[in-house]
Amino acid sequence: MEIKADTTVCIGAGMCALTVPQVFDQSDEDGTVVLLETSPPAELEDGVRRAVTLCPSGALSIAE
Amino acid sequence: MSELIMTTDRERPFDPPDRIAGLGGEAPLHRLTFADGHEGWLVTGYTAARAILADPRFSNRPEYTHPTIPARAEVAEKLRGREFAVPGFFLRMDAPEHTRYRKLLTGQFTVRRMKQLEPRVEEITHARLDAMEAAGKPADLVEQFALPIPSLVICELLGVPYEDRERFQSDSRALLALESGADEVIDAMRSMTGYLYGLIQRKRAEPQDDLISGLVQGGELADDELTGVSFLLLVAGHETTANMLGLGTYALLRNPDQLAAMRDDPSVVDNGVEELLRYLTIIHVGPIRSALEDVEVEGVVVRKGQSVAFSLPVVNRDPARFPGGDSLDLARPAGGHLTFGHGIHQCLGQQLARIEMRIGYPALLRRFPGLRLAVPPEEVPMRTDMSIYGVHRLPVTW
Numbered sequence: 289m290e291i292k293a294d295t296t297v298c299i300g301a302g303m304c305a306l307t308v309p310q311v312f313d314q315s316d317e318d319g320t321v322v323l324l325e326t327s328p329p330a331e332l333e334d335g336v337r338r339a340v341t342l343c344p345s346g347a348l349s350i351a352e
Numbered sequence: 353m354s355e356l357i358m359t360t361d362r363e364r365p366f367d368p369p370d371r372i373a374g375l376g377g378e379a380p381l382h383r384l385t386f387a388d389g390h391e392g393w394l395v396t397g398y399t400a401a402r403a404i405l406a407d408p409r410f411s412n413r414p415e416y417t418h419p420t421i422p423a424r425a426e427v428a429e430k431l432r433g434r435e436f437a438v439p440g441f442f443l444r445m446d447a448p449e450h451t452r453y454r455k456l457l458t459g460q461f462t463v464r465r466m467k468q469l470e471p472r473v474e475e476i477t478h479a480r481l482d483a484m485e486a487a488g489k490p491a492d493l494v495e496q497f498a499l500p501i502p503s504l505v506i507c508e509l510l511g512v513p514y515e516d517r518e519r520f521q522s523d524s525r526a527l528l529a530l531e532s533g534a535d536e537v538i539d540a541m542r543s544m545t546g547y548l549y550g551l552i553q554r555k556r557a558e559p560q561d562d563l564i565s566g567l568v569q570g571g572e573l574a575d576d577e578l579t580g581v582s583f584l585l586l587v588a589g590h591e592t593t594a595n596m597l598g599l600g601t602y603a604l605l606r607n608p609d610q611l612a613a614m615r616d617d618p619s620v621v622d623n624g625v626e627e628l629l630r631y632l633t634i635i636h637v638g639p640i641r642s643a644l645e646d647v648e649v650e651g652v653v654v655r656k657g658q659s660v661a662f663s664l665p666v667v668n669r670d671p672a673r674f675p676g677g678d679s680l681d682l683a684r685p686a687g688g689h690l691t692f693g694h695g696i697h698q699c700l701g702q703q704l705a706r707i708e709m710r711i712g713y714p715a716l717l718r719r720f721p722g723l724r725l726a727v728p729p730e731e732v733p734m735r736t737d738m739s740i741y742g743v744h745r746l747p748v749t750w
């Protein structure tokens with residue numbers, strides 16, 4: 289799994305960082321998403337999928 | 353079928369109005385007659401609500417949207433041309449104008465920043481519980497607990513003196529009361545912006561370690577914009593969580609097994625708070641958006657210029673998304689509820705609200721294990737007359 293994040297679209301709502309803090313963080317500057325990991329380990333994949341659906345701005349996408 | 357108009361009157365305190373709730377399972381969108389006669393739509397379906405709230409072809413600008421609540425039609429009419437002119441009030445802006453303000457703030461509201469506030473929120477919570485205990489029983493939980501905690505937290509975060517609360521709390525009450533006349537709303541807006549404008553001048557002269565001072569010193573925003581931003585944060589920051597704390601406690605008191613789980617099992621708390629947010633959905637009027645062009649949504653064409661109102665309480669009980677959603681079940685996977693909205697306006701303060709509630713409910717229930725209503729349930733005054741739902745007062749004893 290490859291995660292992509294578009295910080296121009298991200299509105300910093302933090303649903304990603306709340307859902308999988310091991311993978312998603314937020315910049316202190318403007319709150320947009322920071323990927324700590326672009327290919328998460330298998331055990332976090334479900335959480336990542338959940339984060340992608342929870343993201344309100346459509347900033348996150350996954351390539352399998 | 354007779355024409356559908358928006359209502360906030362409820363048959364039962366925790367359930368959305370039967371008239372609107374009954375539409376929930378039927379179709380995602382329904383024709384709605386707005387308060388000014390406009391013929392638009394009411395959304396009750398979960399997937400349709402998400403789609404529209406995330407769609408840039410729908411605008412949140414006040415000059416395009418129509419009011420749903422009859423008492424608000426007069427206000428909207430009188431404010432026409434004026435409300436649009438609140439600079440910095442980015443809730444009612446579209447991208448990219450909205451983006452500029454939002455990005456200045458999101459760095460201050462990240463999950464990590466809010467986690468750093470936890471110890472302070474705990475201190476404030478315990479100090480309020482001490483004060484409530486000392487004042488003795490019976491007590492009004494709203495006055496003693498639900499309102500002061502988020503007010504103290506947002507005041508400290510923004511750098512608004514808590515001693516001034518009488519003024520801004522009565523202004524925000526006037527702004528949020530559905531029955532306020534246009535003049536009352538305009539007076540309250542004036543009073544609030546006047547107050548905050550003065551505060552910003554003081555922060556400019558003597559900056560402190562708070563969010564408003566930071567924005568002032570950042571130099572990106574003019575004073576009128578700073579006023580609008582502070583206005584939005586102050587009103588949104590204390591009336592919302594306050595009502596969740598009050599109404600949530602009431603809901604738990606009416607569901608003793610759920611109350612016990614929230615009190616005794618720490619593993620229940622995080623999802624339990626999401627479930628309370630979903631079940632109670634305190635934003636019971638609005639949001640409203642208007643189509644900037646013709647848009648097809650789940651087989652319905654919303655025409656350019658038409659307004660779409662959302663019943664978030666009904667959306668959050670869409671049987672296709674939350675089966676059995678009419679009951680409170682703290683163990684239900686409640687993530688994905690739309691209580692904080694969706695799309696670019698999704699609540700900026702949601703991580704703060706979560707922390708206040710995750711700390712607040714268990715702390716209250718552990719301090720007062722015998723907490724119970726001090727009046728019969730039918731005597732609890734419900735906020736059907738306010739744009740944010742909740743309890744006006746919650747008389748409790750222990």
Ligand code: HEM
Nearest residue numbers: 442443588589592593596639691692693697699700701705
């Ligand atoms: C349980 C408590 C809360 C609820 C249910 C809630 C709900 C909402 C909703 C539904 C929206 C979107 C409105 C729309 O799309 O038209 C929103 C936006 C907003 N909320 Fe909250 N809110 C809560 C707490 C807070 C807190 C504590 C703050 C403090 C800073 C806050 C600040 C804001 C701001 C600034 C916006 C506008 C965001 C934007 O337009 O980009 N809210 N809130």
Ligand code: SF4
Nearest residue numbers: 298299301302304343
């Ligand atoms: S959930 Fe989406 S909008 Fe929110 S911070 Fe993460 S990527 Fe950005």
